[in-house]
Amino acid sequence: MDLAQRYEAAAPTWEGKIARLGYPTAYAHLIEAAPVSGRVLDIGCGSGALAAAALARHGPRIAALTLADPSAGMLADAARRFAAAPVPVRTVRAGIGAPAFAPGAADTILCAHVIEHLDDPAAALRWLAGRLAPGGRLVLAVSRPHWCTALLRWVWGHRAYRPDAVLAMLAAAGLTGARPVPFPAGPPSRTSCGYLAQRARPTARPVAPACA
Numbered sequence: 366m367d368l369a370q371r372y373e374a375a376a377p378t379w380e381g382k383i384a385r386l387g388y389p390t391a392y393a394h395l396i397e398a399a400p401v402s403g404r405v406l407d408i409g410c411g412s413g414a415l416a417a418a419a420l421a422r423h424g425p426r427i428a429a430l431t432l433a434d435p436s437a438g439m440l441a442d443a444a445r446r447f448a449a450a451p452v453p454v455r456t457v458r459a460g461i462g463a464p465a466f467a468p469g470a471a472d473t474i475l476c477a478h479v480i481e482h483l484d485d486p487a488a489a490l491r492w493l494a495g496r497l498a499p500g501g502r503l504v505l506a507v508s509r510p511h512w513c514t515a516l517l518r519w520v521w522g523h524r525a526y527r528p529d530a531v532l533a534m535l536a537a538a539g540l541t542g543a544r545p546v547p548f549p550a551g552p553p554s555r556t557s558c559g560y561l562a563q564r565a566r567p568t569a570r571p572v573a574p575a576c577a
């Protein structure tokens with residue numbers, strides 16, 4: 366079974382599984398520190414747990430929500446969850462690197478526990494940075510090394526990155542102000558870490574002095 370098939374198979378029980386492990390609480394903690402607004406894209410959304418935390422905390426500031434995942438099962442779950450959302454919601458069955466997502470089209474990107482599954486996480490972060498509008502924010506969660514992660518890794522085959530390695534990849538992707546937001550308790554505090562970063566706004570060119 367490849368990764369896509371394993372996530373497809375996991376979709377029916379995913380939401381309950383991550384809830385038992387405390388991820389919704391961890392995501393609420395991360396979102397509390399994140400100024401989510403505008404056009405929000407949750408990519409690799411799974412059942413939409415991070416987007417749900419964002420909508421609960423920052424709903425009035427969210428203009429539209431796009432839920433994206435290559436897994437049809439995950440996406441269907443996420444769509445059900447947001448069926449009565451107070452903002453326009455669209456679903457896209459595609460992942461990082463897909464042409465469906467235009468450069469600069471998102472004001473906030475949510476991406477939890479996805480890049481560590483990919484062959485080139487640094488390239489994934491560059492791609493995510495390119496989807497952000499100037500001034501846009503990336504809200505990220507990435508698995509970190511721990512013996513608990515090693516157990517999960519046996520099932521999912523993903524990698525784990527120390528916070529300094531993730532911060533270096535975020536800087537290399539051209540994002541600024543990157544900082545970790547450690548999860549406060551439970552399994553998420555051991556297996557994972559949250560991060561915030563921003564795409565810089567272009568600096569205004571100095572106005573040339575008028576000729577006398």
Ligand SMILES: C[S@@+](CC[C@H](N)C(=O)[O-])C[C@H]1O[C@@H](n2cnc3c(N)ncnc32)[C@H](O)[C@@H]1O
Pocket residue numbers: 369372373383408409410411412413414415433434435436439459460461476477478479482483
């Ligand atoms: C560990 S789950 C995380 C799901 C969700 N973000 C959460 O935190 O509950 C990884 C998700 O990434 C999706 N995925 C796999 N390959 C992907 C890709 N290339 N781009 C985006 N998402 C991908 C999987 O289908 C799965 O839903």
